[in-house]
Amino acid sequence: MPRLTPFDAQVHWLSAKIPNDTFLLFGFDGVPDDLDAALAEVRARAAACTELATRVGDAGGLRFPAWEPTSVTARQTVVHEPADHTWRSCLDAVVPLIADQLDATVTAWRLHVFPAVDGMPGATGLGTIAVLQISHALGGGGRTSLTAAVAFGRHAVLPEVTPWRVGPARLPLLGVRAARAHRRLVADTESGRVPPPAPLRPVLRTNARPAGARRLRMVVRSRAELARPTVTVGALSAISEALAGHLGASGEDPSALGAELMIAKAGPRRAYNHFGSAGIGLHPDAARADRADLLTADIAARRERAAHPAMVAEAMAFAATPAPLMRWGAAQFDPDVRVDAVTGNTVVSSVNGGAADYSLGGRPVVLLAAFPGLSPMMGLTHCVSGIGDTVSISVHAAQSAVDDVDAYVARLEAALDGY
The missing domain is CATH 3.30.559.10 (Chloramphenicol acetyltransferase-like domain)
Known part of the structure; x- marks a missing residue:
């Protein structure tokens, strides 16, 4: 197998x-x-x-x-x-x-x-x-x-996964190539040909270790209500407004608020987990129209940097890493380590479920949502999910991050209603 x-x-x-x-x-x-x-x-x-x-x-x-x-x-x-x-x-x-x-x-x-x-x-x-x-x-x-x-009955062929065909014997050569490509990335960044890496964000209450009750909530809208200019950008803008208001009311400074956005990788699918995380600013102080432009530019910059040849070279070298070394590295990971700056103050992912063309026992699907898990440095996550013409924004929160999740969701609904 x-x-x-x-x-x-x-x-x-x-x-x-x-x-x-x-x-x-x-x-x-x-x-x-x-x-x-x-x-x-x-x-x-x-x-x-x-x-x-x-x-x-x-x-x-x-x-x-x-x-x-x-x-x-x-x-x-x-x-x-x-x-x-x-x-x-x-x-x-x-x-x-x-x-x-x-x-x-x-x-x-x-x-x-x-x-x-x-x-x-x-x-x-x-x-x-x-x-x-x-x-x-x-x-x-x-x-x-x-x-x-x-x-559930959809007639479809799943996207093929074509792993890198590289083994540990090629790791030294691939490592050298990755190092060279990284030096080129640094030079391209310094010259302005490639966007710089996303800045880290100060930790906020949402980055506290999850504690207390955990809650799941959802806001459901039609796709047309969110497509300004895209569903993801529309949802991010509303999350920015709601989260900044909620944190500000709790005495936090949300001016540098950012999100860790899950973005699909370009090119052939090399693994089932064919995505990466990228930090983007949520720009809570910007006007709504300006915020949408800023969010769109941030996402485009993250995609452009991720498409640099250095990222492919790094991925190939990673794929050649011997199993014992990778297993050892995973064992060394310490989830209790705390940091002072983070990629984002919340996680936002997206799921495009496609057409509403399947059912359970003849009952048609009308809703799709996903709930990204919490982690030691992330007590609030969101997911924007679509099925047919319906989009949901899910909220998964620990009490330590969001003391009143229903009040936060009310802010999110109000922000969406304002678009």
Whole structure:
């Protein structure tokens, strides 16, 4: 069986230090007439999907972990029956699931189902929530939302992964090439041909170690309401306004507010985790129209720098790193280390789920959301997710970062309403 790419193996190993399962929420309009039969159909499709009929085989030692075929069992679809079936209560019921991380060497995914949900956005009556919990070694929300869509009945071929075909024997040569390319990057930066690296941001309350109650919330809008000039930029501008207002009311100085934005890499997909993080300014003091231009320019600058040949050379050298060295490096990572400056004061990622062309037991999908996890230096994350013409902005917050999450979400809704 194919081995995990070095990028995906590192994600798998680091999950022992910082839990990183991906959580995707799918909302379906209505309740299947026969939920057991509907879930059996999902499992049958998953069994026919290579990426879902797999687990991580990791014997340690000198080799990278490998993907091993495994059967899909009924234990991977769990139906929850909370005492309160309201939308808010079901979101609250997802929080403890995030703390119960998967062992990808046993099973790489699990589907949590909440039927007969009252008040779910997009539902004409009662709705059904299906929350996919999946190992991050199989990718972030962008990749795994496509994998899940296949399990829910979409007829599609998943984007191919073509890993670098390099081994440890080539590491010295690739290391030399990467060093040369880096010197060229430095020269290109100094001459102004390439944008400089993003500046670090002062830590704020949102960067405190997550403590206290954790909450999940969502704001749902039509795609047309956010596409100014793009959905991502529109969402970032509203997050900037809401978060700066909330932090300012708490006595923080949000003038240098920034976000850690997840950006897909250009070129062929070399791993399931085919993205990187980039720091951008949120420009809370700018007028709305100006802020959109500044956000667009920041994102373009991050993409331009990421496209420099030095980044490709660095990635190739990383892919040639021997498994024992990479395994040792992951083991040395200390999640308790604190820093004085950060890439961003919140994380913002995005998931494009494509067309609303699948269902659960005949009930059409109307909602998609993802909830990026919290980490020792990040107590507030967001994700902008789209399915069909519906876009959601999810909020995952610890009390230490956002003392009143509903007040923050109210600010976010007001900011969106103002566009």
